[in-house]
Amino acid sequence: MPDIIKWERVGRPSIYDDPKEMQKDIQEYFDSCWQYKFNKDGEVVVDEYGNPICTQTKPYTMSGLARAIGMDRRTLLNYEKKDKFFPTIQEARKKIEEYVESRLYDRDGNRGAIFNLQNNFKGWEDKKKVENEHEFKNSPADELLKSIDEL
DSSP: OOOOOOOOOOSSOOSOSOHHHHHHHHHHHHHHTEEEOBOTTSOBOBOTTSOBOEEEOSOOOHHHHHHHTTSOHHHHHHHTTSTTTHHHHHHHHHHHHHHHHHGGGSTTTHHHHHHHHHHHSTTOOOOOOOOOOOOOOSOHHHHHHHHHHHO
């Protein structure tokens, strides 16, 4: 009787085994895109309630997220295929998609936003409807058919 072959997984080990660990790193990425606003004296600017005012200094992107958590964009998308990571990555994608979609309404970011939506999110294809109203009369094929009929 032949020996039983035991298959072992080969390849690079997973970066994440726990979705909670990944979620923590994803939140750190989103937080890193914001910075406190400072006045000319170097003090943090606060609102009327004493809360510090933050401004977004980097856009949310899928590639930026992937890089921040130690992988490339394709690997991040592959993690999404794993059931235990799907909800974590799906929430991050929704947040990025919402940000990118909002950029459609400002003059500076709309072309980049359109590109990003079309390439990173389903349902954002650019479709063109082409209607052809040209009539072909006396095309070479029609002439050939007429000559065959006359034989």
